[in-house]
Amino acid sequence: MDLVIALALQIVYGIASLVLISLGLAIIFGMMRVINLAHGEFLMLGGYTVVISTNQGVNIWFAMLVLAPLVVGLIGVLVERLLIQFLYGRMVDTLLATWGLSLLFVGLVTSIFGAQTATTISPPLGAIQIGDYSSSAYELFLIGVTVVLLLLVYAVLKLTKLGLVARATMQSDDMASALGVSTKRIYMITFGLGAAVSGLAGGLLAPVTGVLPSIGATYIAKAFITVISGGASILAGTTAASVLLGGINGIMAFLTGPTLGEVALLAAAIILIRLLPTGITGRFFRKSL
């Protein structure tokens, strides 16, 4: 019984971390049809923000929950103004330009902080006991944050005026701008928010993974697979794909070890895309957010 609970917790944590690393990408992709290849670097910058400010004596919770999203969100707005806004409607060029951006960020951070790990911080909160098994309380906290984050994004999209206007822009930007919405501003805000969510995720994961200039590469593959498998709906797609892929990964990793877990994740994603080229939400839950 304890084993089952511990295993279930592990799988839920895997799913939550998939949601966490993919959500920022999904927001930007779902709202703006922009695939941000610098997504991994947004996570990396969030991690650096937390590690550096914590080492400067800032409270770790403040650094993770406020500073990281704020800093990376501002960087996102800046990026949108300086680069992305010239490339709307040119998907391939956006891909290439954001890839250039990703290399640029890696290069910048390496030049400033060096290629090695900046001093790491240890995860706050200790361990908890489940019968004979111990689990990190921080992992539980991350699961909780993920749920809150999903609810928050849902609330913003569904209940606020900004969310309404953003959804309208997403459906038809011509019509929205004809009705007086400044679509340019909406795009800027959306990109900034997506970046902020990525920054938050990167900051939250930093105590677990440590930070490296090249750490983005380890996130990006999973984030892309999740978002593409999920399809166009931001919340439903990301959640559904995370549950499916994270579940498969967790179960296979338990049965055969972490290496085959990742193989199973990839294989499942490729087969899924073959069967549902527009993602899960291209076929199911189509009307959802």
Added chain:
Amino acid sequence: MSWTRENRWRAALVLAGVIFTLAAPGMLELFTIINLSTAIALAILALSLGLIWGYGGILCFGQTAFFGIGAYAYTIAAVNFGGSSWAVLVAILAAAVFAAVLGYFMFYGRVSDVYMAVITLTVTLILYSLLRRTSGPEYKIGDALLGGFNGVTSPPLNLPWAPYMPLFPEHVFYVGMAVLIIGYIICAWLIQTHFGRVAVAIRENELRAELIGYDTRFYKLAMFTIGGAIAGAGGIIFANGVGRVTPDIFNLYNSALAIIWVIVGGRGTLAGPVMGAFALFYLTSWLGTQGVVNNNLVLGLTLIIFVLAVPRGILPTFISWWDGARSRRAMQRRELKVRRKRGRRSSELREAADEK
């Protein structure tokens, strides 16, 4: 294949390549030659991406996957067989088969090009993280330990009839140049066949090509597989040039590099990506020795600037500038002639008027 202007240029390029191959080992130091072998391997990779992206319109961000699989398959097979002859075949086949399987899922699933880019990149990155984990003694294929992060030492190529006689570095250079030149000729021929023309038609407008009655999925898959095979051949040269394959071959930096060669050199040309590969190889190794600026920084800036300012790449931009300049000059000459003729006529008229 007709003797068009493009083909005259291509023939000149091939000739220059052959002359360089024959002259270089006599003129350059051995260290430079060994370095060149690696650059040649990367140029072959660039050629394969130039073919499938520039002519097939297939946006593959993970062309290094096939390159790396070629290198790994060659190494593992050569260790197991104790000779390179079959290993070469195995490597090219492995890369082609992997491309075919991946391509089947993508093209027959009708994945759009942006998704395709992301999927190919993701596959490459997953190969990277998988192979990094294979450091234990239980991860071996036949006699070859995969070695995780440190990779596997690649046995050198040998003559097909003498497995105990490994080739010297300058011979590897010859083989590499031969593969590059032959690969270039094959690609140049391929794009002028019926198959190649259909591929270009699909690149221009997939729906229209399909309505005319071509099975675009099949053509794209075939193009992708050929590109994978060429990249695999490049991987063999790479394994020989470096002497070792490591999971780093699959990392994000290298996949970006391949894209940058093609963007800088120019899509829709074959020579452009090859030149881009050589140029950036020497630029990055020079920057590496200077140690002032970070390579990632320079490459990232290069990519952004090219996408924003020179989206077609250097070679096509240069060609159209050259053509423009030539036609402008021709026009000026013609105008000059006309004006002179007119001038003569008006002076004749004036003379005639004077006589009256």
